[in-house]
Amino acid sequence: MIRVTVWNEFQHERTQEKVKEIYPDGIHTCIAKFLGQEEDLSVRTAVFDEEEHGLTEEVLANTDVLVFWNHMLQEEFSDDVAERVRRHVLAGMGLVVLHSGHYSKIMRKLLGTSMTLRWRHGDRERLFCTCPTHPIAQGIPAWVDIPEEEMYGEFFDIPKPDDVVFTGWFAGGEVFRSGCTFTRGLGKIFYFQPGHEEYPIYHMPVIQKIIKNGVRWCVPVVRRPAPLDNAWVNPSTEEVYLSSHQK
Amino acid sequence: MIRVTVWNEFQHERTQEKVKEIYPDGIHTCIAKFLGQEEDLSVRTAVFDEEEHGLTEEVLANTDVLVFWNHMLQEEFSDDVAERVRRHVLAGMGLVVLHSGHYSKIMRKLLGTSMTLRWRHGDRERLFCTCPTHPIAQGIPAWVDIPEEEMYGEFFDIPKPDDVVFTGWFAGGEVFRSGCTFTRGLGKIFYFQPGHEEYPIYHMPVIQKIIKNGVRWCVPVVRRPAPLDNAWVNPSTEEVYLSSHQK
Amino acid sequence: MIRVTVWNEFQHERTQEKVKEIYPDGIHTCIAKFLGQEEDLSVRTAVFDEEEHGLTEEVLANTDVLVFWNHMLQEEFSDDVAERVRRHVLAGMGLVVLHSGHYSKIMRKLLGTSMTLRWRHGDRERLFCTCPTHPIAQGIPAWVDIPEEEMYGEFFDIPKPDDVVFTGWFAGGEVFRSGCTFTRGLGKIFYFQPGHEEYPIYHMPVIQKIIKNGVRWCVPVVRRPAPLDNAWVNPSTEEVYLSSHQK
Amino acid sequence: MIRVTVWNEFQHERTQEKVKEIYPDGIHTCIAKFLGQEEDLSVRTAVFDEEEHGLTEEVLANTDVLVFWNHMLQEEFSDDVAERVRRHVLAGMGLVVLHSGHYSKIMRKLLGTSMTLRWRHGDRERLFCTCPTHPIAQGIPAWVDIPEEEMYGEFFDIPKPDDVVFTGWFAGGEVFRSGCTFTRGLGKIFYFQPGHEEYPIYHMPVIQKIIKNGVRWCVPVVRRPAPLDNAWVNPSTEEVYLSSHQK
Numbered sequence: 011m012i013r014v015t016v017w018n019e020f021q022h023e024r025t026q027e028k029v030k031e032i033y034p035d036g037i038h039t040c041i042a043k044f045l046g047q048e049e050d051l052s053v054r055t056a057v058f059d060e061e062e063h064g065l066t067e068e069v070l071a072n073t074d075v076l077v078f079w080n081h082m083l084q085e086e087f088s089d090d091v092a093e094r095v096r097r098h099v100l101a102g103m104g105l106v107v108l109h110s111g112h113y114s115k116i117m118r119k120l121l122g123t124s125m126t127l128r129w130r131h132g133d134r135e136r137l138f139c140t141c142p143t144h145p146i147a148q149g150i151p152a153w154v155d156i157p158e159e160e161m162y163g164e165f166f167d168i169p170k171p172d173d174v175v176f177t178g179w180f181a182g183g184e185v186f187r188s189g190c191t192f193t194r195g196l197g198k199i200f201y202f203q204p205g206h207e208e209y210p211i212y213h214m215p216v217i218q219k220i221i222k223n224g225v226r227w228c229v230p231v232v233r234r235p236a237p238l239d240n241a242w243v244n245p246s247t248e249e250v251y252l253s254s255h256q257k
Numbered sequence: 258m259i260r261v262t263v264w265n266e267f268q269h270e271r272t273q274e275k276v277k278e279i280y281p282d283g284i285h286t287c288i289a290k291f292l293g294q295e296e297d298l299s300v301r302t303a304v305f306d307e308e309e310h311g312l313t314e315e316v317l318a319n320t321d322v323l324v325f326w327n328h329m330l331q332e333e334f335s336d337d338v339a340e341r342v343r344r345h346v347l348a349g350m351g352l353v354v355l356h357s358g359h360y361s362k363i364m365r366k367l368l369g370t371s372m373t374l375r376w377r378h379g380d381r382e383r384l385f386c387t388c389p390t391h392p393i394a395q396g397i398p399a400w401v402d403i404p405e406e407e408m409y410g411e412f413f414d415i416p417k418p419d420d421v422v423f424t425g426w427f428a429g430g431e432v433f434r435s436g437c438t439f440t441r442g443l444g445k446i447f448y449f450q451p452g453h454e455e456y457p458i459y460h461m462p463v464i465q466k467i468i469k470n471g472v473r474w475c476v477p478v479v480r481r482p483a484p485l486d487n488a489w490v491n492p493s494t495e496e497v498y499l500s501s502h503q504k
Numbered sequence: 505m506i507r508v509t510v511w512n513e514f515q516h517e518r519t520q521e522k523v524k525e526i527y528p529d530g531i532h533t534c535i536a537k538f539l540g541q542e543e544d545l546s547v548r549t550a551v552f553d554e555e556e557h558g559l560t561e562e563v564l565a566n567t568d569v570l571v572f573w574n575h576m577l578q579e580e581f582s583d584d585v586a587e588r589v590r591r592h593v594l595a596g597m598g599l600v601v602l603h604s605g606h607y608s609k610i611m612r613k614l615l616g617t618s619m620t621l622r623w624r625h626g627d628r629e630r631l632f633c634t635c636p637t638h639p640i641a642q643g644i645p646a647w648v649d650i651p652e653e654e655m656y657g658e659f660f661d662i663p664k665p666d667d668v669v670f671t672g673w674f675a676g677g678e679v680f681r682s683g684c685t686f687t688r689g690l691g692k693i694f695y696f697q698p699g700h701e702e703y704p705i706y707h708m709p710v711i712q713k714i715i716k717n718g719v720r721w722c723v724p725v726v727r728r729p730a731p732l733d734n735a736w737v738n739p740s741t742e743e744v745y746l747s748s749h750q751k
Numbered sequence: 752m753i754r755v756t757v758w759n760e761f762q763h764e765r766t767q768e769k770v771k772e773i774y775p776d777g778i779h780t781c782i783a784k785f786l787g788q789e790e791d792l793s794v795r796t797a798v799f800d801e802e803e804h805g806l807t808e809e810v811l812a813n814t815d816v817l818v819f820w821n822h823m824l825q826e827e828f829s830d831d832v833a834e835r836v837r838r839h840v841l842a843g844m845g846l847v848v849l850h851s852g853h854y855s856k857i858m859r860k861l862l863g864t865s866m867t868l869r870w871r872h873g874d875r876e877r878l879f880c881t882c883p884t885h886p887i888a889q890g891i892p893a894w895v896d897i898p899e900e901e902m903y904g905e906f907f908d909i910p911k912p913d914d915v916v917f918t919g920w921f922a923g924g925e926v927f928r929s930g931c932t933f934t935r936g937l938g939k940i941f942y943f944q945p946g947h948e949e950y951p952i953y954h955m956p957v958i959q960k961i962i963k964n965g966v967r968w969c970v971p972v973v974r975r976p977a978p979l980d981n982a983w984v985n986p987s988t989e990e991v992y993l994s995s996h997q998k
Contacts, residue, residue, distance in 0.1 A: 100371055100414070113487060120369045123442050124347055128490045136741065138905045138926050143687045148725045152906060155745055163490070164879045164918065165893060167347070167442055170419060177905065177918065179926045181742075183495025185879050185918045193637045195370050195414055231642045240360060243375045243410070247630065248430025248675075251649055383988065385658045385679050390934045395972050399659060402992055411632045411671065412646060424658065424671065424679045428989075432632050432673045440884045478889050494877065495922075498896055594865055594908070607981060616861045617936050618841055622984045657984070661841070661936055666911060677989025689864050689908055734854060737869045737904065742924025 011052045012229055015073040016042045017065065019080040020057040022207045029207045037079050037205075037212060044218045045077075045225065058083060063091050070094060075104035075228045077221070078111045079205065085115075092116050100195030101235050104228025106221065109205035112166075117201070120194050124167045127186070133161035134181040135204065137188055141175045146189065146200060146223040154216050160206035162186045168201075176220075178203060189220070196232055200224040258299045259476055262320040263289045264312065266327040267304040269454045279457045284326050291465045292324075292472065305330060310338050317341060322351035322475045324468070325358045326452065332362075339363050347442030348482050351475025353468065356452035359413075364448070367441050371414045374433070380408035381428040382451065384435055388422045393436065393447060393470040401463050407453035409433045415448075423467075425450060436467070443479055447471040505546045506723055509567040510536045511559065513574040514551040516701045523701045531573050531699075531706060538712045539571075539719065552577060557585050564588060569598035569722045571715070572605045573699065586610050594689030595729050598722025600715065603699035606660075611695070614688050618661045621680070627655035628675040629698065631682055635669045640683065640694060640717040648710050654700035656680045662695075670714075672697060683714070690726055694718040752793045753970055756814040757783045758806065760821040761798040763948045770948045778820050778946075778953060785959045786818075786966065799824060804832050811835060816845035816969045818962070819852045820946065826856075833857050841936030842976050845969025847962065850946035853907075858942070861935050865908045868927070874902035875922040876945065878929055882916045887930065887941060887964040895957050901947035903927045909942075917961075919944060930961070937973055941965040 018038030022029040033040050038055040046053045056064025058080070070076070076095065080087065092115035099105050099120060107117055113125050135156040139147050163184030169192070176189030188203035202224060205211050212218065245253075265285030269276040280287050285302040293300040303311025305327070317323070323342065327334065339362035346352050346367060354364055360372050382403040386394050410431030416439070423436030435450040449471060452458050459465065492500075512532030516523040527534050532549040540547045550558025552574070564570070570589065574581065586609035593599050593614060601611055607619050629650040633641050657678030663686070670683030682697040696718060699705050706712065739747075759779030763770040774781050779796040787794040797805025799821070811817070817836065821828065833856035840846050840861060848858055854866050876897040880888050904925030910933070917930030929944035943965060946952050953959065986994075 096369070122343070122367045122369045126487050128488050130490050130493060133493070136745070136924060140905050140907075140926075140928070141911075142906060143690055143692060143725050145725060153741065157749065161490075161493070163494070164881050165883060166881075169416060169439070169441060170882075170914075172417060173911075174915075177926045179920060179924060180493075181495070182493030183498060183877055183920060184493070185881075185920045185926050187881070192416070194416060196637055198637060231637050231639060240373050241375050243377050243408075246377060246380070246408070246427075246429030246431070247410070247647065248428070251430060251630070255651065383677060383992070387658050387660075387679075387681070389659060390937055390939060390972050392972060400988065404996065411634050412636060413634075417635075417667075420664075421668075426673060426677060426679045430630060430673060432634075432671045432679050434634070443884055445884060478884050478886060494894065498877070502898065590863070614863045616837070616863045620981050622982050624984050624987060627987070655984075655987070657988070663910060663933070663935060664913060674987075675989070676987030677992060678987070686910070688910060734867050735869050737871050737902075740871060740874070740902070740921075740923030740925070741904070742922070745924060 012050055012225065013072055013074045014045055014051050014053045014077060014225055015069060016045065016053060016055045016077045017063070017079070018055070018057050019083055020059065021082050032210045033207070037207065040212050041077060041221065045222065048222060051225065058087070063088060065091050065095060067094065070098040070103065073103055074230060075106060075225045077106045077108065077225065078114065078116065079108045080114050081110040081207065084113055087115050089115065092119055096120055099197035099199065102196035102230035102233030104225070104230060105197060105199045106224045106228055107199065107201045109203060112201060112203070120199065121169055121192065123169055127166045128163040128184065130161040130182060133159060135159040135161070135188070136179040137176045137204070138179065139175065140177045141173045144173050144175045144191070145227045146175050146191070146220065148223055150216065150220060150223070156204055156211060156214070158209040159204060159211065162188070162203050196230060196234070198228045198230070200228055259297055259472065260319055260321045261292055261298050261300045261324060261472055262316060263292065263300060263302045263324045264310070264326070265302070265304050266330055267306065268329050276454045280454070284454065284459060287459050288324060288468065292469065295469060298472065305334070310335060312338050312342060314341065317345040317350065320350055321477060322353060322472045324353045324355065324472065325361065325363065326355045327361050328357040328454065331360055334362050336362065339366055343367055346444035346446065349443035349477035349480030351472070351477060352444060352446045353471045353475055354446065354448045356450060359448060359450070367446065368416055368439065370416055374413045375410040375431065377408040377429060380406060382406040382435070383426040384423045384451070385426065386422065387424045388420045391420055391422045391438070392474045393422050393438070393467065395470055397463065397467060397470070403451055403458060403461070405456040406451060406458065409435070409450050443477060443481070445475045445477070447475055506544055506719065507566055507568045508539055508545050508547045508571060508719055509563060510539065510547060510549045510571045511557070511573070512549070512551050513577055514553065515576050526704045527701070531701065534706050535571060535715065539716065542716060545719065552581070557582060559585050559589060561588065564592040564597065567592070567597055568724060569600060569719045571600045571602065571719065572608065572610065573602045574608050575604040575701065578607055578609065581609050583609065586613055590614055593691035593693065596690035596724035596727030598719070598724060599691060599693045600718045600722055601693065601695045603697060606695060606697070614693065615663055615686065617663055621660045622657040622678065624655040624676065627653060629653040629682070630673040631670045631698070632673065633669065634671045635667045638667050638669045638685070639721045640669050640685070640714065642717055644710065644714060644717070650698055650705060650708070652703040653698060653705065656682070656697050690724060690728070692722045692724070694722055753791055753966065754813055754815045755786055755792050755794045755818060755966055756810060757786065757794060757796045757818045758804070758820070759796070759798050760824055761800065762823050773951045774948070778948065781953050782818060782962065786963065789963060792966065799828070804829060806832050806836060808835065811839040811844060814844055815971060816847060816966045818847045818849065818966065819855065819857065820849045821855050822851040822948065825854055828856050830856065833860055837861055840938035840940065843937035843971035843974030845966070845971060846938060846940045847965045847969055848940065848942045850944060853942060853944070861940065862910055862933065864910055868907045869904040869925065871902040871923060874900060876900040876902075876929070877920040878917045878945070879920065880916065881918045882914045885914050885916045885932070886968045887916050887932070887961065889964055891957065891961060897945055897952060897955070899950040900945060900952065903929070903944050937971060937975070939969045939971070941969055
């Protein structure tokens, strides 16, 4: 059973009518619902307003994959919690970051770059699959149309991704690396650009399928506490071998 | 003229007799001297004990490539200065990090992983060139023997490098990605493992040649302030084009 | 059910006493046996002396992953069959290439480089895991000792691998990228260096575990005939979209 | 002095009026002219109709970078000459491949994949720089508009590039990895998509600047005959070292 925690800032859905209509119980509830229909996934949610943003040491220790959406409160997010999430990712916890989460403290800490991009409201996106061998692309068509989406455009200041699974085309004249994978420490990270809150993007079955694939891809291959320090090793690996083989 | 700043912690050379004999004026002075013999390089130095570690806004703004060696005072290094260096790297400044500098705050901030590894005193290293097309490998033999070196061994917790230019073999039974390149923002980073302070490694001509190559490779292709925030763009790139082409 | 075909040249085992003792029924039978014990794998074998080397169109069309070992008869291998295997890999068939198979016509055709390396009989290898997040590393220790192995050393003339899962240390003073992954077309390729025929390496449980992991990783995400030519598309993707959305 | 050979099929320019008007002396002459204005470049040309396509052993041995444009006669190109070019690239010769040269025998041999893509006449392209630290991007704006261009669209069946320097946006609704770098053996390869023969794209100064940058980036770091076979090495690297250091 893959233990998934879906985290959402949960601000827009309570303050903006348009967003409330699309996600009456919050983006997290929508995502948790379609993930929860999968037999291999066990899903819980957490939001900004909970204590420690609901991402306590205990919650993270019992999370295989964290799905993360935020937007307005990037700077208000606790430094300590961001550092805690980073530590768990380095120790193996998977991380699926959606849309404006690219600029979260978590991502800036894990990836190190400015994470900036160009953006504009009111556009239309076409996602092309540019890495069809990737497990996240399994069952996804050669391209996917998103009728309404916020434009995110290059240059996107990220480290070179391991794979660019999806490349976005925008009608307004821009391109974007819309689906990118990274590995940091023992943790796998999938950044997926679609999902502006004003459009019902997480209601689209094909987008749900991509997020499900992303969650499964992010499941840790191995999980153990990251070392807190460099490790002195003595005697040498070679001496250990020789002492056990040559008498 | 490439403006190089060589930074050194400069502690061991003043407190340990063995190190003092090898580098009587400090590692930085040794490195600055062999770099300074190159006609295209203009070199200055800075050390930990200077105010702001000698890495003021003004010094960094006038540095094309920063060469960095530290060891003992990783945690004592100023957070603010580390963040300042990171900002300049993202804006294009090149960075050559030597030996135990892998665990500097600067590297942890830029690369995001734990940067941990296995290590042991008293070994011997052989550097193999595993990327002979890289400019840093130019003029370097297929392998280089370092008669005395501290062992650094895998697993080395770094993000996947752009290129592994050198892979190290250690007589004690370990391997290491000893020469790695990364790109972050507009900045190029070369991490080069050799250079434990107790051995005269920076006096070896072939090691000097690798560091010179590294400095030249790290020269910025473009340099500009990194954006402080994401950029709203309106009208769209397409509308700009159409308005100028279709009347 | 994953359909695996294990292919072996099957020459040494019939002509050299030492090899016959280790693999009395051939390397292919040894590999097929330990793979066949897995519930999700359905295994058959083929060898050089069969017609079309046993790799007919029909066999390949019914193979999800081909495991390939060869050595002596690199140049005698049919060009047509090598091209057929390449075509099936580009169409999605997985490929696990062992040891001296690095120099097979199949690999030279798929990877394009000379595939040359340095080698020597009579050495000892230690495999370090240099990509612990990779599915092929699942359940494998930080390093694995192989008491007797032929040395394969850098520079290994391959294109930059997607991942270097294992890096080999040899007692004679060399390193090697011993476990590498590549993607070509829709096909995944895992090259794994261990397995000189004179040593009982494929009897080692940990080596068997790595090969099992490799087979599972190579299972196609999608499989379809590779296009024989470039594809003219008209009307444009955009016109298709607009005609279905704007009335 | 960098020795450049510009190769062109030179068919369209002699048979189609529209193309003849744009490139009266052939695409090769146009490219050779703007490259020849650079002080560090020494340029010659060769075309399909010459003996051995003008790419004799002697010409290639005296070429640092080969610039290659072809279209109609992909299959008529000599297998032997394609193999000869491949051998020289593996030995260090740089290769800049333009537009439909993606499907040349040379590229299919060097990269191993089908090299197929989607295409359509009559579109408009915007090139975004998605790797601003790359030397090929030096001095190039964040994006470049090409008023008329043939559409090349994803999925483009290439091995994962070392860098995607430019990503193309097409008005008809497609994206493309329009500027890609690869390394094969000791040779560097830059594939650059723009340049359909019916539009005056190689007359655009910014396109010329990209090609100049590409040529300079492809200059060999080292050049030597590629080994024809694997190399037996004895004694071991370690014995060589020990015999010279321990008496």
